[in-house]
Amino acid sequence: MQSSQTASKAAAAGPVPGNEMLLRMMEQLVLTREFESKCEGMWMAGEHLVGEYHLSLGQEAIAVGACAALEPSDLICPSIRGMGVYLCRGTPLIDLMAAFFDREGAVCQGRWAHWHSPVPELGILPQTGMLGSGLVTSVGVALAQHYLATGKVVVAMLGDGATNTGYFHEGMNFAAFRQLPIIVIIENNRYAVSTPIASVVRVKELSSRAAGYGVPGITIDGNDVLRVYATVREAVERARRGDGPTLIECMTYRFSGSTVKDPDQLRPAGEKEAARKNCPVARFRALLMEKGVLGAQEYEEMVVAARARIDAAEQQAKALPPLATGGDPLAKFPPYAEGGAA
């Protein structure tokens, strides 16, 4: 599974998270699953909602495992399918819901697509719909962490589709030659919208490309949250000690279409059904129950609590006033930062 310069075997054994962390990961998996299921339902119901939401249902373990491996002060650039990152980092649900309903308090106040929006106070970096662009800006963020000796590391996440951009090549090589403190995570859900990744690349594992940049690369089961956690954790430690970037490919599959507006008619039905049997949330639930860390009752309570939070956020967001219009738009949307020549 590993390319020539491999991530060490320590990742397989990995640091063992304590029960408290295991339960937190379970909660985050449940929250992400429930939040996005709610969103999918709202969009499917034909409510007027803002934006072409990119659901991560089925892929939740990657965001949850990666975020658990970071310190709160570390920085992370989600992929365009990044809701799990927003939730794990503690973005208020009402801010996200407010964006869907075009209300005051929306993330970035409705000025940046909600599935790309940075949340600076939570260390969530900006990206755009220009796939791969988030990687190179994250490389710059990592360069600054190194220069300023902050001790922080950066995680940049992107889908399999984005690995075929020029940005990916330039960003990976730049991170590698400067040995920057960055971990690049590919969420390989096997499709770029409708196009199977296997139909447009000749390599079996996208992580094998790491060898071309002289950095460690590894392909792992992205639906195994503990495997993701341990692998990212090891890469974070490597980055923090100044040993440079790691490329981690997490294999997964999305349950739904590429976006809430994607009819998703081109992926085989059998494949989709099989993926639901490899559900990362159910797998982790079963594992924790087997370990005796989680009881059935406790799990049900988690689900109920998550749904209650989500429903409350929905109701509160709907009660917010719409984003205000009127007045001078240029005064509201100043394109320039003040200060100028200091």
Added chain:
Amino acid sequence: MSAVPKTAGTRTLTFREALNEALREEMARDSRVILMGEDVGRKGGIAGVTSGLLEQFGPLRVIDTPISEMAIAGACCGAAMSGLRPVGEFYYCDMLMFMADNVVTSAARLHFATGYRAPYVLRGRDGSKPGDGGPHQDSLAAWFAHVPGLKVIMPSTPADAKGLLVSAIRDDNPVIFLEQIPLYSVKGDVPGGECVVPIGKAEVKAVGTDVTVACVGRCVHDALQARTRWADKGVSVEVLDLRTLRPLDVEAIRASVARTGRLVTVHEGWASYGIGAEVVACVADGPQLLLKAPARRVGTLETHIPASPRLAAEVLPNAKRIDEAVAAVMG
């Protein structure tokens, strides 16, 4: 050439040396300023602008990059978001097309939308290479001047080059800084001590009463030569150096045309949808009718620049076409 008051510390520098001095002084003043680009370190930059800076400031602050313009712009943006003041170099303004996504869809929008700022400068060579045929002769300033959130600067003299680059580095916004190739060896007086030229201010490089020639970059020098030719014929030309293309100094343009009543614009790059078009527009839609005669635009002809220097000279703005334009507006 007007404008630089002689002070005790005034020296004569080339445009290249003035830019180098701006970088050197800002790096000494502010440890957040870092440089990156192809050949900026060991070679001292393809045009020699970063000469000696690697030796003085070391490889953490002067980064020789691979040929990766998208990564250079992205890395500048990310570093700027994180509190640094990066200056990225591009070889030719054509390479700005590789950088354009970061500049337009990320950097220019960050402040408006996200609370992040991207105070970085992308600077490099722009425009024609007289006598040196080949690719890389375009001037794409107008593409970037089109975009809110960016500042776009094109100096014409060593003093402006230094003072505007200092301002660009200190500015809290992304700045595109264009150095026209024929200017690097031009000499001029540069004041001693701190030299800051404000962004967004045009300057009258030579006063006149009959016609305003609004120009930028190397075309300022062409306009000054035209002014001398026309003075012999009894026509008084005012040379207005735009210096900053965004934000454009609309007040200075209107004030000059209010004095002369006639307008010619001269710049590299195509005139249609271009710098001259914007200058004419801000006169035409001003609060008062200022023109006594139709305005004329001189830019690169509406075709592509041939590699042959002899052929290129016909397509680029030149003395013949400037004179035709002045003659036309003088009637």
